[in-house]
Amino acid sequence: MSAKVLLVEDDRAVREALADTLELADRACIAAGSFVEAKDRIRSDFTGVILSDMRMPGRDGFHLLDYAQGVDPDLPVILLTGEGDVPMAVKALGRGAFAFLEKPCETSDLLAVLDRAQKSRTMVLENRRRITESGDAAAARRQEQIAEAASEPGLTLADRMARVEAALLEEALARAGGQAGVAAQALGLPRKTFYDKLARHGIRADHFRTG
Template sequence: MKPLKNVLFIDDEMHIRQANRQTLELADFEVTCHESAEDALRVLNDGWPGVVVCDIRLPGMSGIELQRKLHEEDSDLPIILITGHGDVSTAVQAMRDGAYDFLEKPYSSERLVKTVSKALEKRMLTLENRALRTELETYSLPGPRFIGVTPATQGLRATIAQIADTDADVLLVGETGTGKELVARLLHEHSRRRNQNFVAINCGAVAENMIESELFGHEAGAFTDARTARVGKFEHADGGTLLLDEIESMPMQVQVHLLRVLQERAVERMGSNRLIPLDLRVVAAAKVDLKEAAKEGTFREDLYYRLNVVCLEIPPLRKRREDIPLIFHHYLLVASHRYQKEVPMPKQAQVNLLMAYDWPGNVRELRNLAERYVLLGAQFNWSLERMMSGGGARQITSLPDQVDAFERAILEQALASHKGVIRDVMASLSIPRKTLYDKLRKYGLDKNDFK
């Protein structure tokens, strides 16, 4: 997490607000000022990444009352109170009630900056611990994992954690092999529906004349060869989650029927007049931009807007290259266990090639390569170089970029090899602890991601 700089300053006197804003901005803080506690309440929310500096005596709501209200929502939010001489005992009591500190007028610029700096350090630690707890809770649940440490990957995991235990339908957009089904399973496994069915159907793999029967089911005699009744995918997923993969391939006439099912949350089997109520979450996945497909007339616009309650864009590997060594290492371990073979760690030159390749097949292609590495052993270099000669390699011309990519890859490999144990990483790289932590911070690496 980057150092926090947000300060919300509240005082009803303009010259005090201006003077304190100038002092704090000269110290490189980002300052927002308000003249009343009521105005400040409108912008503050649970998890606000900063601290509050507030005068005790304000027209309307006092600083003490503001503290009480803010701590009802977030008891860890640091609040620094400004007091006059007669308010010191009140401020001391406020500190017993949870205020971070108080500044007695007149206070020096140095005292203000020092107090705010320490409060922001405390706030950053609190937010980091919350994020870590959330991540640990997510990883302690059974089911699949979306691996990576880049901001794009962490942002996607955070969104999944936020929406997983809701009933909102979700639209997943991403290239082939980016992990759309994996994300759908994550949404299912981390929701209250985890003990019910997860049902996936590839709309592009079902014959056009059979897809309605596959999705909605049919009664006996509904069409030729329908000798018995059949439960469709929607009914089978009742209580759970239904993934409609490659939904852009669904025929237009079926899209009409699908829209009605989504709106009414009920399905009517082919050959029947009876509506069967449904309780399920629908996750749709597409390889193309459905909004553009709607403009081109190949996808119904009303269905697109109905599906697009929450849209998650899954980044391709070329947009999160720093995740590649970690993902490759994960699939090496999986393949090693499957084939019962010892796996030597890839050499740094091989890791650099992995990070330079554009991976048109994304994670699926990387996973297949990891299996070949385990199976082929010494022949792996030849296989990898042949793959690179197909034109997928990215040329990195900037020397600083090459150095950074090389250094980061070495750090990730060392962390993975030693399962995030810092002293072992220090020993293997022959660098002091402070240097190692500085480099981990530079590249946004967290030792806990490698345990």
């Protein structure tokens, strides 16, 4: 996954200088002059990191940070601050900012922080991909089990229906992360009925909890 930086800086000269620095360091830079310009780039599937000025007219760095946190709490936001903004930047760290840098900052310091942020972002997205693929594979296996239960020879109709019901209960629990109430709602069953069915089939909801 290539390094990518969404740069948000209202001062055109500073923005262009930073963009040049990033591109010379082989970072793909997407430059924006305001939060409004950058907003559509801030998505949960954004593979890079955000580098934003703290003080900007209109929507400032705090607003951008809060918005990014709402979109994806694991999206790294690095804030650029002036000397008088350091207390604000420290406050921003408590609100989820990845790091802050004082302007002007050394290129080596900037790149080092960006590298750490990019590694963190890459790891988060890779873990999400693995979880999704694992979940898709498990769901496919459960669907096969349901089909097999419905067509297995030598079983009475009642036995087949019981096996299909058990497979459906397990599917609902797996999708709900082991939360029985959520699974019951997804199946349109009262909680007591759902729990009774679990007990009848010997299924434990806690076996499907992910964390």
